Amino acid sequence: MSFTVYGAAGSGSVPVEATLTLLDLPFTVIEAPTWEGEAEREKVGVVNPMRQLPVLITPEGEVLTESAAILIWLADRYAYRPGGAAPLAPAPDDPRRGQFLRWMSFIPAAIYSMYWVRDVPSRLAGDDPADQARILHLTGERIAECWGVMDRQITPGRFLLGEQLTVLDLYVTVASRWTPRRRRFAEVAPNMAQVVQRVDALPALQDLWSRRFPFAAGWEG
Known part of the structure; x- marks a missing residue:
């Protein structure tokens, strides 16, 4: 099972895609450049009533929006997998x-x-x-x-x-x-x-x- 990202080239989905890449997590992208018109915004509206990018759908079907929230969630959720990549966020007890x-x-x-x-x-x-x-x-x-x-x-x-x-x-x-x-x-x-x-x-x-x-x-x- 993999993640699904609603995004667009050069958009706020790119740091999410970069995070998934560094964490070696499989994902697919549904391209939806919302600034190009109503049809693209409606495409995103199916999963995010705000009709904004990015949107992350987890393998379990959970919908996550807001770029910062997605990035923090991914970094925390997959920080310490056995054999996984280096953590991408300071731990909760880290001074940083x-x-x-x-x-x-x-x-x-x-x-x-x-x-x-x-x-x-x-x-x-x-x-x-x-x-x-x-x-x-x-x-x-x-x-x-x-x-x-x-x-x-x-x-x-x-x-x-x-x-x-x-x-x-x-x-x-x-x-x-x-x-x-x-x-x-x-x-x-x-x-x-x-x-x-x-x-x-x-x-x-x-x-x-x-x-x-x-x-x-x-x-x-």
Whole structure:
């Protein structure tokens, strides 16, 4: 039995897919780029009334939504399988656990939420092109500001929380490629920029990146 991921290339499902890959858990993807229209949103609506990505269906049929929750659940649930991969989250009694949860919550609350507006700016701006352009500019600036806030309060090692790769690294690596994209990310978050470059280069994820979020020309912005 395997997992099912409702997702899309380059979307918030990619860190979930990366986590499943590193944990060596079988999964299939139902492609549903919800920003492309009502039909795609309805496809997701069957399993998530919010009609948002990602959605994870466990082998037992349980439905999980919210990217941070999925990543934490996977990391905790499969952390210590006999013969399994290295844990992808600090244990509950690890001194780093509080900061792990802090930043795993910060990303969807402060950054990821901006893309609900950006995907369809008319949701808040109406049909006026000038208002929509202003919304896109302001949300891009807010995202950059939030990355800078996080960068100033974190002291990475090889990875964001030290020497251990966690799902936080996967989350930031994918989200930092969205608008305002990596070049701006490196300007406002130079400490984290070094970490995401390491995650970009992980051998175990090269096939996934090439299929689900390829480093095409101009990808850095």
